[in-house]
Amino acid sequence: MSEVHPGLTPDGIYPTPTGPRPAERLALRVLQLGAVLVVLTVSTYKMFELDRFFVPKELVLHLTGLAAGVLTLGAIRRIRGTRVDVLLLAFLLLSAVSALLAANVWLAMRAVAVTASGLAVFWAARGVREAGLARPLLTALAAAVVLGAATSLAQTYGVRTDLFSMNRAPGGTLGNRNFIAHLAAFGLPLVLLSALRAWRGAGYAIGGIGVALVTASLVLTRSRAAWLAFGAVVIVFGFSMLVSRPLRRNGRTWLRGAGILLIAGGGVAAAITLPNTLRWNSDNPYLESVKGVANYQEGSGRGRLIQYGRSLRMGLHHPVLGVGPGNWAVRYPEYAARRDPSLDPNTEGATSNPWPSSDWVAVAAERGFVAFGVLLLAMAGWAIGGVHRLIRARDADEALSAAALLATLVAANVAGAFDAVLLLALPSLLVWATLGALWAPDPEGRQAVSLPVRRIALLVAALAAGAGAARSGAQLAGMGLFASGGTASMRRAASIDPGNFRVQLRLARAGGRRAERCEHARAAHALYPNHEEARRLSARCPKVKP
Structure with missing residues (x-):
C-alpha cells in the first residue's frame, strides 16, 4: 500500500470533520445498486427495439437520482458550491425553459429528466465523497463497467437470451455494440484506477482481469468513436505519469501499469483470434475499422458531416433556446439535405435515429448556443481543476484520482463528439457519478453558492428525477399494453x-x-x-x- 499524506484520506481527499452519517451510507448503497442495475435492466418488449433498453435504464437512473438526492440533502452542507455548480444549474434551467417551448413536449420532458437525474447523481456522489465514501462508490462503478463488458462478451461467444438484441451485436444488455463501446471507453479509467491503487495483490489481479475484459469488448465492437476515446484515455494516463511528480517517482505504479498493459494486450489478442459468433461483412474487419477511423469522405463519416452541418443550421435558426431537448428527430427533416443518410429510407419525414450522432451537436441544436457555452465552461472547469490537482498531488493515490477524472472526462467528450453518450441514461448515471466521486474543488476556493441555494438545486433535481421516474414507469406500462x-x-x-x-x-x-x-x-x-x-x-x- 502506498503512503498517504497525513492530511488526506486513502481516497486522496481531505477528510470531513465527522464521519459518514446513516443517510450518506444509504445514499452510497443506492448509487452502488443503481450502477449495477442500470447495466442489467432490460425489458423484453421486442416491438420497441430501442426503448426496451432505454426506458428501463432511464427508470433506474431517475430512481437513483431521486433516492440518492433526497438522502444527501443533509450532506450538501459538506459540499462547497463552486462556479461549476452554478454553470450546471444554469444549464438545467436553460434546458427546462427550452423544453417548455418544444414542439414535442413529451420528448423534451424525457430529455430534461435525464439531465436532471444526472445532476442529482453528481451532487449526491459529491456528498458521498465528502463523507469519505468515495472508494467503495468508485469500486462499484468500475464493477458495473466490467459487468457490462461481460454481457457483451457473453453475446459474442454464443449466449442467446431475450435480454440481448441481435440487430446490433455484441451489445449485451445495452442492446447496441456502440453503447457497449462507449461504456468501455469512459469506464476504462475507473477500472484502471481500481487496479493501480489496489491495496492487495488480489485486488490488482482482479482489476487487471477487468481491464482485459473491458478492452476486449471495446475491440470487438468496432466502434471508431470509442476507439478514439480509448486512445485519448491512454494519452491522458501517459501524460499524467510524466507530469505528476508522485507518479513519476512511484515504482509500484509503473510496475503495475506495465503488468496491466501485458494483460490488456493478451485480452485483445484473445478477442481477435478466438472464434466467435459475430458476422462481419469483411475478411479483416478490425483492420478495416482501424483504417476507417478518420475517413469522412464516405460511409458513416460522410453522413455525420452532413448531419452536423444541417443540425447546426437548425441551431442557428433557434440560437437562444434551440428546438427543444430531445426534439432533434422531430425537427431535423425540415433541415435535411436531399438523400440525407440520417433520414429513414423507409419512412418519409422521419430520421433513422432519435438523436444526432453527437452530444455536442445535440446540445447546440436542441438547447441553444447559450446552453452549449454554459456546459462547455463547466467541462473546462473540471478539466482545469483536474490538471491543477494532478500537478499539485501530494501522493500517488491523489494523482491517480486526478488522472482518472481527466481521462473519464476526455473519453466521454471524445466519444460524445461522434455519438450519443450523455444523452442516454446509462452513461449519464455512470459518468456523472464518477465525476462527483473524483472531483475535488480547490479547498481554498471561494464559496460561489450559498447553502440554501445548493439544497434547493439538489431538491429540484431530485424532484425532476422523480417526475422522470413516473414518466418512465408510464412508458413501460404503455409498452406492455401495446405488446399484449x-x-x-x-x-x-x-x-x-x-x-x-x-x-x-x-x-x-x-x-x-x-x-x-x-x-x-x-x-x-x-x-x-x-x-x-x-x-x-x-x-x-x-x-x-x-
Missing part, C-alpha cells in the same frame, strides 16, 4: 402514455370510429409534424374548431 395486442389495450396504452407516437399512429390507422381515429391522428401529427403518414392521416380529418 388488441385495440382496447392500445387505447389504455395511449391514455397512460400519450407521448407514445407508435401507439397514437397505430390507433390512427385502426382505432374504431372515425372520430376516434382522427383524435389519435391529430395526436400523432402533433408529436411528429413532419412524419408523412401522420400528416396524411391528420389531413383527412375535419379541422377542429378553436
Whole structure:
C-alpha cells in the first residue's frame, strides 16, 4: 500500500470533520445498486427495439437520482458550491425553459429528466465523497463497467437470451455494440484506477482481469468513436505519469501499469483470434475499422458531416433556446439535405435515429448556443481543476484520482463528439457519478453558492428525477399494453402514455370510429409534424374548431 499524506484520506481527499452519517451510507448503497442495475435492466418488449433498453435504464437512473438526492440533502452542507455548480444549474434551467417551448413536449420532458437525474447523481456522489465514501462508490462503478463488458462478451461467444438484441451485436444488455463501446471507453479509467491503487495483490489481479475484459469488448465492437476515446484515455494516463511528480517517482505504479498493459494486450489478442459468433461483412474487419477511423469522405463519416452541418443550421435558426431537448428527430427533416443518410429510407419525414450522432451537436441544436457555452465552461472547469490537482498531488493515490477524472472526462467528450453518450441514461448515471466521486474543488476556493441555494438545486433535481421516474414507469406500462395486442389495450396504452407516437399512429390507422381515429391522428401529427403518414392521416380529418 502506498503512503498517504497525513492530511488526506486513502481516497486522496481531505477528510470531513465527522464521519459518514446513516443517510450518506444509504445514499452510497443506492448509487452502488443503481450502477449495477442500470447495466442489467432490460425489458423484453421486442416491438420497441430501442426503448426496451432505454426506458428501463432511464427508470433506474431517475430512481437513483431521486433516492440518492433526497438522502444527501443533509450532506450538501459538506459540499462547497463552486462556479461549476452554478454553470450546471444554469444549464438545467436553460434546458427546462427550452423544453417548455418544444414542439414535442413529451420528448423534451424525457430529455430534461435525464439531465436532471444526472445532476442529482453528481451532487449526491459529491456528498458521498465528502463523507469519505468515495472508494467503495468508485469500486462499484468500475464493477458495473466490467459487468457490462461481460454481457457483451457473453453475446459474442454464443449466449442467446431475450435480454440481448441481435440487430446490433455484441451489445449485451445495452442492446447496441456502440453503447457497449462507449461504456468501455469512459469506464476504462475507473477500472484502471481500481487496479493501480489496489491495496492487495488480489485486488490488482482482479482489476487487471477487468481491464482485459473491458478492452476486449471495446475491440470487438468496432466502434471508431470509442476507439478514439480509448486512445485519448491512454494519452491522458501517459501524460499524467510524466507530469505528476508522485507518479513519476512511484515504482509500484509503473510496475503495475506495465503488468496491466501485458494483460490488456493478451485480452485483445484473445478477442481477435478466438472464434466467435459475430458476422462481419469483411475478411479483416478490425483492420478495416482501424483504417476507417478518420475517413469522412464516405460511409458513416460522410453522413455525420452532413448531419452536423444541417443540425447546426437548425441551431442557428433557434440560437437562444434551440428546438427543444430531445426534439432533434422531430425537427431535423425540415433541415435535411436531399438523400440525407440520417433520414429513414423507409419512412418519409422521419430520421433513422432519435438523436444526432453527437452530444455536442445535440446540445447546440436542441438547447441553444447559450446552453452549449454554459456546459462547455463547466467541462473546462473540471478539466482545469483536474490538471491543477494532478500537478499539485501530494501522493500517488491523489494523482491517480486526478488522472482518472481527466481521462473519464476526455473519453466521454471524445466519444460524445461522434455519438450519443450523455444523452442516454446509462452513461449519464455512470459518468456523472464518477465525476462527483473524483472531483475535488480547490479547498481554498471561494464559496460561489450559498447553502440554501445548493439544497434547493439538489431538491429540484431530485424532484425532476422523480417526475422522470413516473414518466418512465408510464412508458413501460404503455409498452406492455401495446405488446399484449388488441385495440382496447392500445387505447389504455395511449391514455397512460400519450407521448407514445407508435401507439397514437397505430390507433390512427385502426382505432374504431372515425372520430376516434382522427383524435389519435391529430395526436400523432402533433408529436411528429413532419412524419408523412401522420400528416396524411391528420389531413383527412375535419379541422377542429378553436
